[in-house]
Amino acid sequence: MVGSRPTQPTRQLADELYEQLDAYIETLQIDPDDPYRRETLIRSLHRAQEIFGYLPAEVQRHVAGRYAISHAEVSGVISFYNYFTTTPKGKVQIDVCLGTACYVNGADKVLQEFERILNIKSGEVTPDGQFSIESLRCVGACSLAPVVTVNGKVYGRVQPEKVQEILEHYLVEIDREEEPIHVKN
Amino acid sequence: MVNLIIDNQPVSVPEGTTILEAARQVYIHIPTLCYLNLDAMKLHNQTASCRICVVEVEGRCNLAPSCATPVAEGMKVTTNSRRVLSARRTLLQLILSNHPTDCLICAKSTDCELQNLAWEFGINAQAYQHGEQSSFSIDKSSGALKRDPDKCIMCRRCETMCNEVQTVGALTAFGRGFNVTVGPAEMQPLVNSNCVYCGQCVSVCPTAALTGVGYIDETWAALFDPSKKVVVQVAPAVRVAIGEEFGFPMGQPVTGKLVAGLRRMGFNAVFDTTFGADLTVVEEAHEIIERVTQNERLPVLTSCCPGWINFLRYHFPNLSYMPSSCKSPQQMVGAVSKSYYAEQMGIDPKDLVMISVMPCIAKKYEAAMPEHSRDGLPDVDYVITTRELAKMFKESGIDLRYMPDESFDHPLGESTGAGVIFGATGGVLEAALRTIYEEVTGHDLEDVNFTAVRGIAGVKEATIDLGERTVCVAATSGLGNARKLLENIEKGISKYDVIEIMACPGGCVNGGGQPYSQDRAEVIEQRIKGLYMIDGWQSHRKSHQNPSIQHLYQEFLGEPGSDKAHELLHVTYYEDVPAVHSK
Numbered sequence: 001m002v003g004s005r006p007t008q009p010t011r012q013l014a015d016e017l018y019e020q021l022d023a024y025i026e027t028l029q030i031d032p033d034d035p036y037r038r039e040t041l042i043r044s045l046h047r048a049q050e051i052f053g054y055l056p057a058e059v060q061r062h063v064a065g066r067y068a069i070s071h072a073e074v075s076g077v078i079s080f081y082n083y084f085t086t087t088p089k090g091k092v093q094i095d096v097c098l099g100t101a102c103y104v105n106g107a108d109k110v111l112q113e114f115e116r117i118l119n120i121k122s123g124e125v126t127p128d129g130q131f132s133i134e135s136l137r138c139v140g141a142c143s144l145a146p147v148v149t150v151n152g153k154v155y156g157r158v159q160p161e162k163v164q165e166i167l168e169h170y171l172v173e174i175d176r177e178e179e180p181i182h183v184k185n
Numbered sequence: 186m187v188n189l190i191i192d193n194q195p196v197s198v199p200e201g202t203t204i205l206e207a208a209r210q211v212y213i214h215i216p217t218l219c220y221l222n223l224d225a226m227k228l229h230n231q232t233a234s235c236r237i238c239v240v241e242v243e244g245r246c247n248l249a250p251s252c253a254t255p256v257a258e259g260m261k262v263t264t265n266s267r268r269v270l271s272a273r274r275t276l277l278q279l280i281l282s283n284h285p286t287d288c289l290i291c292a293k294s295t296d297c298e299l300q301n302l303a304w305e306f307g308i309n310a311q312a313y314q315h316g317e318q319s320s321f322s323i324d325k326s327s328g329a330l331k332r333d334p335d336k337c338i339m340c341r342r343c344e345t346m347c348n349e350v351q352t353v354g355a356l357t358a359f360g361r362g363f364n365v366t367v368g369p370a371e372m373q374p375l376v377n378s379n380c381v382y383c384g385q386c387v388s389v390c391p392t393a394a395l396t397g398v399g400y401i402d403e404t405w406a407a408l409f410d411p412s413k414k415v416v417v418q419v420a421p422a423v424r425v426a427i428g429e430e431f432g433f434p435m436g437q438p439v440t441g442k443l444v445a446g447l448r449r450m451g452f453n454a455v456f457d458t459t460f461g462a463d464l465t466v467v468e469e470a471h472e473i474i475e476r477v478t479q480n481e482r483l484p485v486l487t488s489c490c491p492g493w494i495n496f497l498r499y500h501f502p503n504l505s506y507m508p509s510s511c512k513s514p515q516q517m518v519g520a521v522s523k524s525y526y527a528e529q530m531g532i533d534p535k536d537l538v539m540i541s542v543m544p545c546i547a548k549k550y551e552a553a554m555p556e557h558s559r560d561g562l563p564d565v566d567y568v569i570t571t572r573e574l575a576k577m578f579k580e581s582g583i584d585l586r587y588m589p590d591e592s593f594d595h596p597l598g599e600s601t602g603a604g605v606i607f608g609a610t611g612g613v614l615e616a617a618l619r620t621i622y623e624e625v626t627g628h629d630l631e632d633v634n635f636t637a638v639r640g641i642a643g644v645k646e647a648t649i650d651l652g653e654r655t656v657c658v659a660a661t662s663g664l665g666n667a668r669k670l671l672e673n674i675e676k677g678i679s680k681y682d683v684i685e686i687m688a689c690p691g692g693c694v695n696g697g698g699q700p701y702s703q704d705r706a707e708v709i710e711q712r713i714k715g716l717y718m719i720d721g722w723q724s725h726r727k728s729h730q731n732p733s734i735q736h737l738y739q740e741f742l743g744e745p746g747s748d749k750a751h752e753l754l755h756v757t758y759y760e761d762v763p764a765v766h767s768k
Contacts, residue, residue, distance in 0.1 A: 057371055070354025071379070075370035079359045086371070 011058050018062060020051050025066050032068035041067060041077060045084060054088045082136060090125045090132035092170045097147040099138030106159070107146035111135060113160040114148075117167060130174060131167075189260035196256075203231075204251035204262055205238055215240065215264050216273065218280075218302060219340030220252035221389060225641060225706035226663060226690035228389070230345040235338065236276050237302065240264045248272055277306055282313035283363075284392075285335055293393035296701045299338060321366055325398050326374035329382045329550035334366040337394035343367060343386035350690070351664040353496065355380035367394070379499045383492035383664065383688040384546030384697015388705075397546045397698055400567040401577055407538040407566070408451045415538045416526075417447050418518045418597070420458040422544040422608030422693035423571045425715030429700045429708075430575035431585040436711025438719050441590025446583045447542075448591060456522065456597035458541065461514030462604035462616065464521070464737070465489060466728035468754055469511045470620040471745035477656055477682050482506055484674065484681040487613050489513045491551035492688030496664050498758055501671050510755040514607060515541050515548055516557050518597055519564030520753045525741045526597060538566045542574045544608070544696030547688065556756050570698025599733035602633075602720030609713040610662035610692035611638035611645055614685035618649055618658070619727045625651045633726045639717075641691045641709060644670065646681070656682040663690035 011018075024047045028040045041063070048059050055078055057071075064074045078084040096102075096111040111133070115121055118131050125132040141147045144156025148166070155166060186197045191208050198207045208215050219235040221228060231253045239248035243261035248269065251262075263269065281303060288294050321334035339358070344367060347356040355369050355378050369378035387395045407415045428439040447455045473485050488494055488508040498505055512520065519541070523534040541548065545568075551557065552565035569577070578585065592598065603619050606612030615635045622630045637647040638660045646659040659681045661667060667686045673679045689695045694712035695705070702708040725731055742750045 060370070070348065070357070070370070072354055072357035072370040073348070076357030076359055079357075080361050 011062075013052060013056070013058060017051050021048050021059075021062070022066070025063075030067055037067055038069065038073075041069075041074070042081075045074070045078065049084060054085045056086060060086075082134070085123075085134070087123075088125060088129070089134075090130050091174065092131045093151055094131065094133045095136045095139070095149045096122070096133065097137070097139050097141075097145070097149075098135045099142065099145075101142035102138075102146040105145040109160045110146050110148060110158050110163060113163040114167075117163060131170075187256045187258050187260075189256050189258070189262065191262045192264055198256055200255075202256050204240060204242075204249065204254050204256055204260075207256050208240075208251065208262070208264060213264055215251050216302060216305065217252060218298060218338070218391060219342065221340075221342050221345075223389075223705050225709065226350055227665075228342075228346055228350050230340070230342045230389075232341045232345075235280065235340060237273055239269060239272055239276075241266050241269050274306060274308070275312075277302060277308065278312040280338055281308065281311060282316050283319055284338065286311070291336075291393050292396045292399065293336075297393065298391035317363065319363075319366070324368075324375050326376040327380065327382060327550060328376075328398055328553050329546050330375060330380065330384065330387065331396050331398045332368060332375060333394055333396070334368060335394075336392045337366050338392060339365060339367065340391055341367070342389040342391065343395055346385045346389050349665070351381075351383060351385055351688070352668045353379065353381055353383070353500070353664060356386065381492050381495035381499060381664070381688065382547040382550045383496075385689060387546060387697040388695070388699070388701065397570055397573075398549060399573055400549070400569050401573050403567045404540050404569055404573075404577065407540065410538075413536055413538050414453045414530075414532050415451070415540060416454040416456055416522055417452045417540045417542060418456040418458045418461070418515065418522075418565075419443060419447070419542045420515065420544055420548075420608065420693060421462065421605045421612075421716060422696060422699065422712065423542050423574070424719070425608070425694060425712040426544060426699045427571050427575055428585060429702070430572070431578075433585070434711070435702075435704075435708050436713070436715035438715045439585055440719065441592070442585045442588035444593055445588040445591040446578050446585055449583055449588075450577065450581055452540075454526075454594040454597075456518055457593045457600050457604075458514045458518055458543075459600035459604035459607070460593075460597045460731070460733065461516075461518035461521070462489075462607040462613075463601055463728035463731045463734050464517045464754065465511050465514050465607075465613075466603055466616045466620050467734060467738075467745050468750060469509050470617050470624060470729070472509050472511065473617060473621060473683055474625060475746075477654065484679060484684045485509055487617075487683075487685040489607065489613055490547070490687045490693075492545070492547035493664065493667060493686045494758070495547065495550070496667065496688060497671070500668075501675070504671060504674060505758065507674075510751075510757050512557070512754055512756050513548075513551065514604075515543065515568075516551065516564055516756070517754050519552070519557070520559075521597060521737070523559070523562060523564055524753055525737065529596075534562055539564065541565050541568050542571065543568050544571050544693045544699045545689075546570070546697040548698075556758060571696075572698060572700055575700065596733045596736065599731055600723075601728050601731045602723035602726035603728040604731070605719045605723070606716050608693040609639070609716050610641060610687050610690075611635075611660040611685065612692065612716070613687075614638050614658055614660045614683065616728055617683070617685075620729045621656075622649065622651065623727065623729070625653075630727070638685070639713075641713075658683045658685075660685040662687040662692050664688050 030037045060074045061071050064071045098107050114133050122133050122135045148155045148158045187200050188197050194211050196207050215238050218237040221230040233250040233253040238251045240251045241263040242249045319335045324332040344356045347353050424440040425436050425438050428437045444455050476485050486508040519539050527534045527537050549568040552568045557564050603616035618635050619633050638645045644661045648655050648657050691709040695709045
């Protein structure tokens with residue numbers, strides 16, 4: 001509303017997680033007057049994403065406060081790197097490499113197949129929160145192109161036909177834990 | 186000294202000088218776009234992102250951006266070789282290939298540095314026509330500052346201004362590659378960000394990516410509505426700037442012509458925000474004397490500048506109890522117009538429209554704040570900038586050069602020199618001191634000039650002997666300077682009793698709504714000079730001596746700080762902080 005004051009939403013995420021993050025940031029001994037304090041910002045954001053799974057606005061504001069920099073600056077840094085995400089990822093995180101070597105070996109078709117089967121786009125999470133897809137630029141395994149990593153596990157020479165198989169493997173895993181989820185074929 | 190050769194001319198410059206600066210010393214003009222160096226306000230934008238200023242340096246295989254390349258001994262530079270000129274042209278054409286070409290209907294037309302460059306380069310066709318085009322959405326959520334990211338050329342001047350000079354930290358480059366643009370955190374609407382609407386980004390944006398939200402249409406609609414009485418108020422800083430749009434020299438006061446022009450546009454009454462400034466001084470002096478004598482919540486911070494007040498509220502909320510509870514002059518004139526004036530004239534306040542002409546972007550935001558409405562009626566309906574008024578004058582065929590000198594309307598048109606200097610940094614404080622001194626000591630103040638608090642230097646301070654007590658005062662402009670003062674207050678090491686802060690470096694004369702200028706330092710200085718010149722001309726130079734103000738108290742308000750005065754002229758933005766109240 002015009003003329004209204006911006007509201008600062010209250011923190012939603014667990015205090016324990018913030019304590020874990022703070023414990024890490026403490027070790028960096030940030031001096032608010034040091035113009036080079038930003039040098040460790042990316043490391044802290046990595047750590048924050050490990051802890052929270054993603055970097056929502058409240059985490060960004062917290063990190064900005066610890067570094068005595070603006071929320072906008074933190075937000076800008078996050079927006080630059082593909083690795084950082086501001087939306088929660090799925091339990092099963094699929095990263096499709098679209099680096100040069102993977103791309104020329106048909107990684108785009110592999111990505112499309114994941115998107116088709118899960119019925120979400122790259123950067124999105126399935127409505128049940130189980131699967132999410134991201135595209136990356138080079139994971140350093142070009143000899144295995146095209147490369148897909150699922151929860152950190154590397155799959156090499158992935159062809160579109162193999163996508164269904166990979167997903168089924170994780171479906172079975174999830175199945176073991178809880179009730180089945182629906183995958184569109 | 187470093188010796189080098191630019192276009193066959195020997196040049197000697199101090200170490201650390203850039204090629205661009207060195208070339209300028211020998212009158213070689215290298216075109217620039219993203220580069221901006223405003224020493225007066227410590228703004229140095231050398232992102233070298235546009236590359237328009239490239240030059241050839243012998244022995245270096247790539248072209249060098251002259252704005253960011255320091256000179257070296259024996260360097261041989263060519264600024265206008267075929268290779269250089271063709272590279273610059275290609276670079277400009279590439280920028281233009283993803284820039285809207287709606288120049289005819291663009292708010293920045295004729296003031297646009299990109300347009301100027303295209304004109305200077307003689308570019309009359311798009312070289313790259315069928316490429317991808319940015320399609321961001323326009324953000325007018327704040328009602329004050331408009332972002333049109335499609336027009337952003339990523340020069341980063343706004344970021345440098347916002348983050349380094351003003352230390353507001355509202356803007357960042359967001360995204361990467363083709364999809365990058367500048368905006369607030371997470372590309373949220375600006376109204377949800379910590380932007381304070383000082384508008385300094387607007388004054389450095391080379392294109393129309395950042396401008397003010399315009400209210401010209403609303404103003405015309407009110408003027409042509411026969412059921413409305415439309416009154417206007419003009420801020421002090423407007424009278425020393427609007428002349429520039431009509432060919433007057435920088436800073437020349439054109440008060441009388443401005444009033445005549447407004448009357449010819451059809452306003453029913455032309456009021457002076459300076460009257461509100463005088464009223465502010467009387468109320469604020471009363472509050473300052475009370476708080477200083479009782480040592481209560483010191484220092485008193487001035488509250489006239491909405492950009493500064495927003496900065497305090499968003500960035501130092503724990504100090505929000507400190508500013509004076511006085512409304513700004515704009516809001517005082519609005520409130521008095523819709524009560525006292527309406528009553529006197531027998532006009533229903535619902536039929537009275539108050540337009541204000543301000544040098545400022547934040548004033549647009551201030552006028553729309555719910556705190557500044559009574560019974561659902563805003564005290565000020567629309568705020569237009571100096572630039573918008575100049576356009577309206579031109580549209581209606583009013584050329585200030587040929588206007589006679591006319592006077593403001595009564596009763597909200599009479600003012601003193603003290604009110605006029607509100608438009609310059611230090612002016613609010615100086616005006617308050619002129620009144621405080623006489624109120625406290627009971628003596629006549631013979632020399633009204635408190636020159637120690639004038640000028641655009643960082644923090645200006647003075648100690649005033651008021652007999653029983655001396656007061657220590659400071660004035661500063663620019664929010665980066667304000668931040669330092671506030672941090673000291675937080676640490677408990679501030680020695681001041683009263684502090685005046687204006688958000689824009691130099692004060693309102695350099696506001697985000699003022700005519701654009703290619704010579705910012707000079708224009709600020711000249712406009713400030715213009716205001717002190719008017720001050721010197723006035724028969725009354727102390728706000729409490731303004732006969733109309735005295736009359737207003739006798740007839741309507743009672744005493745300074747009265748209940749009536751508090752109802753109309755004071756505001757606190759935090760409910761938990763009671764306004765200083767006394768009878």
